[in-house]
Amino acid sequence: MLNMNVNSSFIKAIREDLGYSPQQFGQLFQVAPATIVSWENGVTVPNGFYIPNLIKLREKVNEMKARKKDEDIGKFLKGLLVTGGIFALFIWLYSKES
Numbered sequence: 734m735l736n737m738n739v740n741s742s743f744i745k746a747i748r749e750d751l752g753y754s755p756q757q758f759g760q761l762f763q764v765a766p767a768t769i770v771s772w773e774n775g776v777t778v779p780n781g782f783y784i785p786n787l788i789k790l791r792e793k794v795n796e797m798k799a800r801k802k803d804e805d806i807g808k809f810l811k812g813l814l815v816t817g818g819i820f821a822l823f824i825w826l827y828s829k830e831s
Contacts, residue, residue, distance in 0.1 A: 751807040
């Protein structure tokens with residue numbers, strides 16, 4: 734895993750790269766949109782459960798963007814959540830292939 738500084742701008746950049754609203758991004762991690770906004774504004778910080786998953790999501794998004802520039806990554810993740818839920822997201826995040 735990359736050594737990244739998970740701060741408010743890091744979190745907002747991931748969300749914006751996916752083209753998600755705070756509500757949609759919150760659904761990825763099953764947190765309220767207000768929690769996402771709070772993270773992005775530096776009011777609160779994600780706890781130890783979310784940090785490695787945010788880092789892993791950044792890595793996976795970067796990998797997909799490098800290999801499949803025309804694919805809508807946000808749409809892919811929405812489909813993954815709809816069909817398999819949060820556990821499918823985590824399996825994808827930690828799988829060897831994107």
